[in-house]
Amino acid sequence: MSAEVEEMLKRFQTYKNIAGIIIVDNDGIPIKTTLENTQTVHYAALMQSLVVKARQVVLDLDATNEFTLLRMRTLTHEVILAPSDDFYCIVIQKPSD
Amino acid sequence: MSAEVEEMLKRFQTYKNIAGIIIVDNDGIPIKTTLENTQTVHYAALMQSLVVKARQVVLDLDATNEFTLLRMRTLTHEVILAPSDDFYCIVIQKPSD
Numbered sequence: 001m002s003a004e005v006e007e008m009l010k011r012f013q014t015y016k017n018i019a020g021i022i023i024v025d026n027d028g029i030p031i032k033t034t035l036e037n038t039q040t041v042h043y044a045a046l047m048q049s050l051v052v053k054a055r056q057v058v059l060d061l062d063a064t065n066e067f068t069l070l071r072m073r074t075l076t077h078e079v080i081l082a083p084s085d086d087f088y089c090i091v092i093q094k095p096s097d
Numbered sequence: 098m099s100a101e102v103e104e105m106l107k108r109f110q111t112y113k114n115i116a117g118i119i120i121v122d123n124d125g126i127p128i129k130t131t132l133e134n135t136q137t138v139h140y141a142a143l144m145q146s147l148v149v150k151a152r153q154v155v156l157d158l159d160a161t162n163e164f165t166l167l168r169m170r171t172l173t174h175e176v177i178l179a180p181s182d183d184f185y186c187i188v189i190q191k192p193s194d
Contacts (some may be wrong), residue, residue: 060143066172069168069170
């Protein structure tokens with residue numbers, strides 16, 4: 001497991017109210033997770049489609065640009081997608097009360 | 098123009114470093130914009146596909162849930178997508194120096 005993945009995992013684990021962290025390679029394969037398997041596979045597949053769409057939208061607007069972070073707030077959680085060169089990190093955060 | 102749209106526009110115009118604001122109906126048709134036409138149409142079409150994908154991903158994970166805000170940071174800007182019932186707002190923000 002690359003040092004970069006470990007580093008990213010450690011960084012996000014310091015965040016408050018973390019419900020789960022998944023590290024996914026650019027093919028959508030989860031390589032590290034704090035969730036159980038079914039949830040991991042489900043999140044990874046869905047977030048992969050969102051990461052691909054976000055990358056495409058940004059490139060379409062400006063081919064020299066890249067998306068560096070995506071935060072999606074829902075009624076129940078906040079999901080953070082942090083891309084890196086070879087993988088991206090999914091952080092699921094419960095709203096702070 | 099509904100009061101709700103005007104209200105949302107006013108709220109976002111108070112944000113700092115605003116590069117543009119577009120209000121788009123749920124069919125992807127821009128109904129209000131601070132940008133020129135070509136840019137408005139381009140942003141609306143692309144962000145429409147991201148809003149649709151975000152809604153689908155959230156519903157797929159939990160059919161009772163909804164996405165309430167999406168922030169996408171890129172190398173040059175931050176784009177905020179704020180959905181409402183009949184429309185959503187695209188706010189393009191320059192990073193604060």
